[in-house]
Amino acid sequence: MLRVNEIFKSILGESTYAGSICGIIRLSGCNLRCRYCDTQYAYDEFFPSTIEKICSQIDQYKTSVILLTGGEPLLQEESYELMKRLLKKEYTVLLETNGSQSIERVPLGVIKILDVKCPGSGESHQMHWGNLKKLLPSDEIKFVISNQADLEWATNIIHEYHLGKTAKVLFSPVYDSIDPSILADRILQKNLPVRLHLQIHKLIWGEGVRGK
Numbered sequence: 001m002l003r004v005n006e007i008f009k010s011i012l013g014e015s016t017y018a019g020s021i022c023g024i025i026r027l028s029g030c031n032l033r034c035r036y037c038d039t040q041y042a043y044d045e046f047f048p049s050t051i052e053k054i055c056s057q058i059d060q061y062k063t064s065v066i067l068l069t070g071g072e073p074l075l076q077e078e079s080y081e082l083m084k085r086l087l088k089k090e091y092t093v094l095l096e097t098n099g100s101q102s103i104e105r106v107p108l109g110v111i112k113i114l115d116v117k118c119p120g121s122g123e124s125h126q127m128h129w130g131n132l133k134k135l136l137p138s139d140e141i142k143f144v145i146s147n148q149a150d151l152e153w154a155t156n157i158i159h160e161y162h163l164g165k166t167a168k169v170l171f172s173p174v175y176d177s178i179d180p181s182i183l184a185d186r187i188l189q190k191n192l193p194v195r196l197h198l199q200i201h202k203l204i205w206g207e208g209v210r211g212k
């Protein structure tokens with residue numbers, strides 16, 4: 001049994017797939033407590049569900065892209081089997097993971113969207129740095145930036161780990177915390193191998209709307 005927080009259909013708000021119609025499976029539970037977390041309801045709220053039931057609900061949406069998110073999906077052992085099952089059904093499977101868990105066992109074919117937690121999150125010490133060596137060109141690395149100090153930190157990490165050569169890199173401003181133009185200016189000034197990324201579901205529906 002998996003502990004599921006919610007399953008719904010939406011327009012994907014994040015990653016390079018932003019704007020795509022998507023089935024979203026949010027699993028419950030997270031080992032981090034980021035200062036800007038907008039899904040605190042996923043820490044403890046859940047209903048138990050089998051992989052079969054989850055797949056049958058997702059199939060009804062008739063989308064080709066499925067996002068597995070949380071919370072932190074990799075905390076639940078059965079999430080690996082769920083990803084395999086979704087791949088077998090020929091979905092494009094995206095996994096959002098918070099960077100603290102090893103991605104080594106994520107099935108080949110799943111597109112990993114890996115957070116690198118900046119100091120502004122309060123959780124950067126939890127990062128599993130070995131993950132950066134396990135990424136494929138189809139994967140994505142996301143820095144959620146709260147302030148100028150995060151921007152400096154993320155820029156240094158990009159240079160130190162030569163990011164941008166291994167996977168796509170995204171800079172995402174914390175909603176209502178830092179002006180996206182500051183990120184845009186930095187990317188332009190330093191010629192960073194980064195895509196500016198805005199959470200479009202919040203631009204469409206506003207913050208704090210569940211099931212969107």
Ligand code: SF4
Pocket residue numbers: 030031032033034036037038039040042070071072098
């Ligand atoms: S990892 Fe994601 S779900 Fe967990 S606390 Fe941070 S923002 Fe919230």
